[in-house]
Amino acid sequence: MQDNSLNLIDEELVSDEFLDDPYPLLRRLQQEDPVYWSESIGGWIVTRYDDIVPTFRDVTHFSNYGRFAKAVEYLPPEEREKVAPFENHYRQKSLLQSDPPDHTRLRTLMVKPFNATSIEAMRPKIRKIVNDVIDAVESRGQMDVIHDLAYPLPFSVLGAIMGLPDERQDEIKHWADEILLFQGVNRPPLALLERSQAALLAMRSFLTDLVNEKRRHPADDVISQMVAAEAEGNRLTEQELVYTCVTIMGAGHETTTSLIGNGLYTILGHPEQWQKLRNHPSLLTSAIEEMLRYESPVARQPRVIKDDVELGGKKLLKGQVAFQMLNAANRDPAIFDAPDTFNIERQNNKHIAFGMGIHFCLGAGLARTEAQEVFKVIMERLPNIQLGSEKAVWDRHKPNSRMLHSLAVLF
Secondary structure (H helix, E strand, C coil), X not given: CCCHHHHHHHHHHCCHHHHHCCHHHHHHHHHHCCEEEECCCXXXXXXXXXXXXXXXXXXXXXXXXXXXXXXXXXXXXXXHHHCHHHHHHHHCCCCCCCCCCHHHHHHHHHCHHHCHHHHHHHHHHHHHHHHHHHHHHHHHCEEEHHHXXXXXXXXXXXXXXXXXXXXXXXXXXXXXXXXXXHCCCCCCCHHHHHHHHHHHHHHHHXXXXXXXXXXXXXXXXXXXHHHHHHHHCCCCCHHHHHXXXXXXHHHCCHHHHHHHHHHHHHHHCXXXXXXXXXXXXXXXXXXXXXXXXXXXXXXXXXXXXXCCEEECCEEECCXXXXXXXXXXXXXXXCCCCCCCCCCCCCCCCCCCCCCCHXXXXXXXXXXXXXXXXXXXXXXXXXXXXXXXXXXXXXXXXXXXXXXXXXXXEEC
């Protein structure tokens, strides 16, 4: 039995205060109950780095398959039936919802567009988008980094890689945001699930039409490559193709948005580190890694327990969910010296902001490249940039992500 003080943690885990500043509570859990059953979240909260590592590596016990479909299991039958298309979608195997061998096959098809050579070829386009944003806001002397830059940039880049029509990108961004609303919400209300389902069906319909168009008129883009793989047979079904595209469009931009917003907020909030970076631009690579560690874009990720397993002295049962608290792992004092200190010269930065092993984020290289170009342009063109407010406004609608709702800066 957990004592009363630990039971109070359940209330804190779903509070706005926790979303604004999760680190004191996560540190307490690391010290007192590192594998903690949370009734409010609906799963095990795993906070220590060394306990999270096995949940990435051991796919025999910790599965990606069906993890998002768990969101509907608490509903009474008549309500669950209303979101049957939603549940059916998330019961299918896709890049983020599969284990080997399916995951290996699906990931292999996606490696080329996200390899180092392909990403480097995108760098001039990324830099142009960033400069275009600065051109648009420079005369104002201020901007909202999230709205003006961190949100549109990754989606524009992803749209170019995927082969999406420019005139539909705002619509697709809206669908992507709506689809993700349920993630991280314990027992999401039916109305929220129905919103996600409506956006999901709209995006699937759009992508199905786009796939058919790419069959008729293939181009040099990811969807065309996937269509070609489908034509080879036994590699990719049409359903897998569409579902994988939905996954990429839904999850392929938020991490970069968070990295840019969180990173700029953090380094401007540490003026001595910002000055150090400006004086020594060669530190940019290590600075971005420290941004990823210090304010991890992905706060937590679920894994479904495939078979009973012991972790951190607790017995996790088949069918339960374990939440990898990546932001806790990346500030684990057992792994990182002075973990709550932001240090752009940190050495041996073994953060797991992008996961690890076979589920290491496919878009990690692209996110890093986009962040590099953003900070290069800002240092060149906005040398006097400063925070418009010392208090951050964090997005409280997506608990799985650590994301700013807005970020005002002056220059």
